[in-house]
Amino acid sequence: MSVNKRILEEKSNQELEEYIKPESKFIPEANQYAYEILKSRGRIFTDEENERFSTTLIDKNSTNKIIHSNYKKAAELLYISAFLGIGNLIWKYDTLHSGFEIFIAIIVLAFAFTLAYITSKGIEWFKYLLLVLLGLGLLGIPFIISNIKNDPVVGIINIVQTILQIWALVLLFKIPKVADTSQTI
Template sequence: MSVNKRLLEEKSSQELEEYIKSENKFVPEANQYAYEILKSRGRIFTDEENERFSTTVINKNNTDTAVHSNYKKAAEFLYISAFLGIGNLIWKYDTLHNGFEIFIAIIVLAFGFTLAYFTSKGIEWFKYLLLVLFGLGILGIPFIISNIKIDPVIGIINIVQMILQIWGLVLLFKIPKAVDNSQPV
């Protein structure tokens, strides 16, 4: 709910006094505006009133949005998967022959960390993007199987990454639709 400061400015000082009483029926934003208007009109406030309204300003500026815990857990799994990608890269460093291959490897790792970051922010539609990307990644299963035969360590890392990503997706889709991540804490 938004408070129109201009409407409050039209009120008399006596009417605004009702807004700054400690137990009133008005929303905190209206109380804060009334305090600011009265202060600009020259009203002297007690230390208690000044402290109460300065605390309100601090609390208003420090509001964070609540993010469902499954977003955080899923992001942790995606971060672990990205870190395993770094381990994968270190294990097979000899495959990076030139600058372009190194650039592509860095972009892929940065993309993994970016996906995890945005997941941790609780963006609701992001789980669908992750699902599509995971679906495209399923096409790589034959390569994972061949990696197990050629280099078992890389194959196992790839399987663990896939399990972590599946687990993260399951957590994201278990979030109830009623959760609104835009509400302040």
């Protein structure tokens, strides 16, 4: 829902005062416009009012951050990869002999889900960290090949995870420097 600032500019100061009351039922954007219009007309606001509207402005700006759709798609692929990791863990539960091995498995899975979550937030530099991590992961290709020989299910899951992670990186690197503004949170 959007507010037309010109319509608010036609209102009297008294009508605009209704918009800026703390108990106002108007949407925050209308409240902010009313505050700006009254301020431009010379109304003096208390420090409390100024702080309330500057906080509203900060909240409004932080929640309307534009995120390219490829960040979301890449995050979904990374989430799928992490869930496949859980499937792998369940399939090979008998390899977890000690509490330390279980702890490491949980840390690795938590790290995978954290990577997916941070990716979904649209942090631009994060793709380079993912690239480095994937490069390190590709060093484990001989291990994946041995998994295919020893346990085909685990090997196939590892291959699918690697493909999903590469696909996510391709999506992240295809994002233009200035994100498409038609995709929002």
